Amino acid sequence: MTGNDEAELSRLMRAAIAGDERAYADFLRRTAALVRGFARRKIVQGGVDPEDVVQETLLAIHVKRHTWRQDLAVLPWVYAIARFKLIDAFRRRGRRIEIEIDDIAETLAEPEAETVSERDINRALDRLPPAQRSVVSAISVEGRSISETAAKFGISETAVRVSLHRGLAAIAKRFGAKRFGRE
Amino acid sequence: MRTDDLIKALDADARSRAMPLGSAWWVAAGAAAVIAAAVFWMAIGPRADIATAMHTMRFLAKFVFTAALAVSAFALIRALSTPGASTSRAAAWMIAAPLMVVIAVVLELLSVPAADWGRRLVGSNIVICLTFIPLIGIGPLAVFLAVLRYGAPTRPVLAGTVAGLLAGGLAATFYAAHCFDDSPLFVATWYTIAIAILAALGALGGRLFVRW
Numbered sequence: 315m316t317g318n319d320e321a322e323l324s325r326l327m328r329a330a331i332a333g334d335e336r337a338y339a340d341f342l343r344r345t346a347a348l349v350r351g352f353a354r355r356k357i358v359q360g361g362v363d364p365e366d367v368v369q370e371t372l373l374a375i376h377v378k379r380h381t382w383r384q385d386l387a388v389l390p391w392v393y394a395i396a397r398f399k400l401i402d403a404f405r406r407r408g409r410r411i412e413i414e415i416d417d418i419a420e421t422l423a424e425p426e427a428e429t430v431s432e433r434d435i436n437r438a439l440d441r442l443p444p445a446q447r448s449v450v451s452a453i454s455v456e457g458r459s460i461s462e463t464a465a466k467f468g469i470s471e472t473a474v475r476v477s478l479h480r481g482l483a484a485i486a487k488r489f490g491a492k493r494f495g496r497e
Numbered sequence: 498m499r500t501d502d503l504i505k506a507l508d509a510d511a512r513s514r515a516m517p518l519g520s521a522w523w524v525a526a527g528a529a530a531v532i533a534a535a536v537f538w539m540a541i542g543p544r545a546d547i548a549t550a551m552h553t554m555r556f557l558a559k560f561v562f563t564a565a566l567a568v569s570a571f572a573l574i575r576a577l578s579t580p581g582a583s584t585s586r587a588a589a590w591m592i593a594a595p596l597m598v599v600i601a602v603v604l605e606l607l608s609v610p611a612a613d614w615g616r617r618l619v620g621s622n623i624v625i626c627l628t629f630i631p632l633i634g635i636g637p638l639a640v641f642l643a644v645l646r647y648g649a650p651t652r653p654v655l656a657g658t659v660a661g662l663l664a665g666g667l668a669a670t671f672y673a674a675h676c677f678d679d680s681p682l683f684v685a686t687w688y689t690i691a692i693a694i695l696a697a698l699g700a701l702g703g704r705l706f707v708r709w
Contacts, residue, residue, distance in 0.1 A: 455502050478506065
C-alpha cells in the first residue's frame with residue numbers, strides 16, 4: 315500500500331529467491347497481514363472467513379512465486395492474487411447458499427468462529443495421502459523442522475521435502491479446483 | 498491449521514525451485530513452433546512454386562499479418578499469465594494485425610476490378626484452409642494452455658482466447674507457405690475464421706483447464 319511496504323516486501327522476496335529462508339518467512343508474515351486487512355475490508359457481509367482467503371492466497375503465492383519477475387512491483391502481484399482468491403471464495407459461498415440455504419442460515423448470522431477445525435485448509439489437508447498429510451502436519455501444526463520430521467518418520471530429509479512440496483501443491487490445487495464459475 | 502503454522506510449512510518448502518514463467522514461455526514458443534512445423538511438413542508442406550511466390554507482395558504480406566498476430570499475442574499472453582502485470586500496452590498492439598489486413602483489403606479492392614472480387618474471395622482452398630490451420634494449431638494451443646496452468650492468469654477465459662490467437666497466428670504462418678490464395682480478400686475471410694476456431698477452443702480450454 316505504501317512505498318515502504320513495496321520496498322521492504324520486494325527486498326525480502328528477492329532475498330528469499332536467493333535462498334534466504336528467514337527472509338521468506340518474513341515476507342510471508344508481512345504479506346499475510348496485508349492480505350488479512352484487504353480481505354477484512356472487502357468481506358462486509360460475512361459468510362466468507364477472511365482467514366481462509368489469507369491462507370489460500372499465501373498458498374497460491376507460494377506455488378506461483380515463479381510468476382513474479384524481479385523487475386515487477388511485488389504489491390500489485392500480491393493483491394492481484396488476493397483478489398482472485400477472494401472472488402473464488404465469494405463464488406463458492408454463492409453456490410453453497412443457493413444449494414443449502416436452510417442448513418447454514420443460522421451459522422451465517424453468528425459471528426465468525428475462528429476455530430481451527432473449520433478452516434478450508436484442514437479439509438484439504440485431510441484429503442491428502444497419509445504420508446503427505448503426516449509430513450505437512452508435523453512441519454506446520456507441530457512445528458517440527460525438516461530433520462526432526464525425517465527422524466520422527468524414519469525417512470530421509472529428501473523424502474520429507476518431496477512429501478511436503480507435493481502436499482502443499484495438492485492443497486493449492488484443491489483450492490483452485492473448487493471454483494465453479496469463471497470470469 | 499493456523500496461518501502461522503501454514504507459513505512454517507511454506508517456509509520449509511522455500512528451497513523448491515520452478516522455472517521462471519518468462520523462461521517457460523520461451524520454451525513453450527520453441528516447442529510449439531517445432532510441433533507446428535512437424536505437422537505442416539507431414540500434412541501439406543510448402544507450395545511447389547514458393548520460390549517464385551516469394552517475389553510477390555501478396556504472398557509476403559500474408560506472413561506479415563500472421564507473424565504480427567503471433568508476436569502481439571505472445572506479448573499479451575505473457576502479461577495475462579502474470580498477476581498484477583499491466584496488459585494495456587500489449588492489448589493495444591493486438592490491433593496491429595487486423596489493421597494491416599483491413600488496409601490490405603482496401604488496397605486490393607482498389608486495385609482489382611469488382612468482377613474479380615468474388616473469385617478472389619472464394620479462392621480454391623477454403624476447406625483446406627479451415628482444416629489445416631486448426632490442425633497445425635491444436636498442438637501449440639495445448640502447449641500454451643499448459644503454460645497458462647503453470648502461470649497464474651487472473652482472467653483464465655481471456656488468457657485462453659489469446660492462447661488460441663497465438664496458436665492461430667503460428668499455424669497460419671506455416672499454412673500461408675502452402676496456400677495458393679494470396680488475395681487479402683481470401684486471407685481476411687478464411688484465415689480469420691480458421692483462427693477464430695482456435696480462439697474459441699482456447700477460451701473453452703481456459704475455462705475448463707486453467708485453474709489454480
